[in-house]
Amino acid sequence: MPVLCSKLLRKLEEFVTRDEKLSKEAAVSGVGSSLLSGSLSMALCYIQRVFRLGPLHPQPRILCLQGSPDGPEQYVAVMNSIFSAQRSMVPIDSCVIGAQHSAFLQQASYITGGVYLKPQQLDGLFQYLSTVFATDLHSRNFLQLPKPVGVDFRASCFCHKNTIDMGYICSVCLSIFCKHHKKCSTCGSIFGQAQSDVASASERKRKSSET
Secondary structure, three states: OHHHHHHHHHHHHHHHHHHHHHHHOHHHHOOOOOOHHHHHHHHHHHHHHHHOOOOOOOOOOEEEEEOOOOOHHHHHHHHHHHHHHHHOOOOEEEEEOOOOOOHHHHHHHHHHOOOEEOOOOHHHHHHHHHHHHOOOOOHHHHOOOOOOOOOOOOEEOOOOOOEEOOOEEOOOOOOEEOOOOOEOOOOOOEOOHHHHHHHHHHHHHHHHHHO
């Protein structure tokens, strides 16, 4: 057991080092965040494959260990993965070891019923993993698990990939924009077209009634 624990801790330390290096190389490679959306998609595909192997379904859950900041350009893909996990009743647990909280993982754990935790001391990371995240879903009903103080529900705009507090939403495809646009870049809908068509129809009706 001590050999297994030391090996696990060494792997976690290597993971944290690689994740921090990835965020520092953003200016060189253009990638400043880990591919969270791809990881969630692969995990969900594996879970669906296990579901289809036999009638006995396990109780899977996904643990996300993240040290790099969120990538706003992954907002749509991450939210699609979160809703897929919610539909499949797969909780997403989140352990954030970076310098700041993760809005993506806060929403993921809140929507899917998972556990979100940002450890104050990384020296006790193995203790958090073995006590908080390693417990099965049935045992969690009898435990006082940590709860996040608040959840950041802010979205990222589709035009500049920035996290925004207020924005414009396309009524057709629900795309989010930080500034007003004449045309939706996602579905091609022209904003304000329906109102102008209604105004023109009412104007023609008024003129015909006058004549």
